[in-house]
Amino acid sequence: MKIKSLFLLTLLSSLFSTLSAQTGISVSPPRSYYTGTAGQSTTNTILVTNPSATHTLEMTVTLNDWKYDTQGSNVIQEPGTLPTSMASWISIRPQSYFSLAPGESREIELVVTPPAGKESSDVPVHTALVYFTQTNPIDSFNESGALVKVSVRTGVKVYHRQPSAPAPDIDFYDFAYNKKAKQLKLGMVNQGNTWTDGTVVTDLVRQDDGTRIKMENVVVYTLPGDRREVVLPLPEKLKPGKYIASSTFTYEGDQELIKVAELTFTHE
Numbered sequence: 001m002k003i004k005s006l007f008l009l010t011l012l013s014s015l016f017s018t019l020s021a022q023t024g025i026s027v028s029p030p031r032s033y034y035t036g037t038a039g040q041s042t043t044n045t046i047l048v049t050n051p052s053a054t055h056t057l058e059m060t061v062t063l064n065d066w067k068y069d070t071q072g073s074n075v076i077q078e079p080g081t082l083p084t085s086m087a088s089w090i091s092i093r094p095q096s097y098f099s100l101a102p103g104e105s106r107e108i109e110l111v112v113t114p115p116a117g118k119e120s121s122d123v124p125v126h127t128a129l130v131y132f133t134q135t136n137p138i139d140s141f142n143e144s145g146a147l148v149k150v151s152v153r154t155g156v157k158v159y160h161r162q163p164s165a166p167a168p169d170i171d172f173y174d175f176a177y178n179k180k181a182k183q184l185k186l187g188m189v190n191q192g193n194t195w196t197d198g199t200v201v202t203d204l205v206r207q208d209d210g211t212r213i214k215m216e217n218v219v220v221y222t223l224p225g226d227r228r229e230v231v232l233p234l235p236e237k238l239k240p241g242k243y244i245a246s247s248t249f250t251y252e253g254d255q256e257l258i259k260v261a262e263l264t265f266t267h268e
Helices: 002-022
Strands: 024-030 030-033 042-049 056-066 074-077 090-092 095-099 103-114 127-134 138-141 147-150 153-161 170-178 184-191 196-206 212-214 218-222 227-233 241-252 256-267
Touching: 030 042, 042 153, 090 127, 095 103, 103 153, 147 184, 170 241, 184 218, 184 241, 184 256, 196 227, 218 227
Parallel strands: 030 153
Antiparallel strands: 024 042, 042 103, 056 074, 056 095, 056 127, 090 103, 127 153, 138 147, 170 184, 184 227, 196 212, 196 218, 196 241, 241 256
């Protein structure tokens, strides 16, 4: 009986691993960028692949609005509800539903046509989220060995800006030490007219002995007008003492741009 039970558990584990590995969808690229004037149509291609060796995927394409919150997480909303929405500008070609045979790839065109009256500098960047959703769930097993239905969904972020010259501009508005949470918090704001991505690099210097400690880098994505609170957890075994924290944010413009913030704090 023990041998049979072990065999059954092994079989279920094997089935779960196999089906999990075969359940999925590959979409490339994950972000699609556009530049153009009102009435001008621009087309980018998304490659959608079914990695399964056995299952056909029935797919549908839908649109949503999205934005970042202050922590940099995605906030998904109904299409047409955000001031930055471009969901109604997007056409899906050849169609918004299709099948993918095992191992098959297909190119889907996203055609963006901004309407007249959307040239305001108050909203220099518009966005949308294109979802590719499987509509025929596949049998699989969860970690307890129970049979479940599994379907997948993945999204492509779409960005559009006006053809004026991009002027990225990131500034810091706060840098603070949170004693209770044992972390630093860096406040940033995107004051430019384009999407701006970069990396926050932070070093600590212990003033008593000059010991330098490199903290984990944080990649930050922003849109115009975004305010971002970057949380920087302090090392668990950080010695008590006075420290100087130096954070740099490096991003691309006409040339590489760097912003620097410094903070002196006492860690107890």
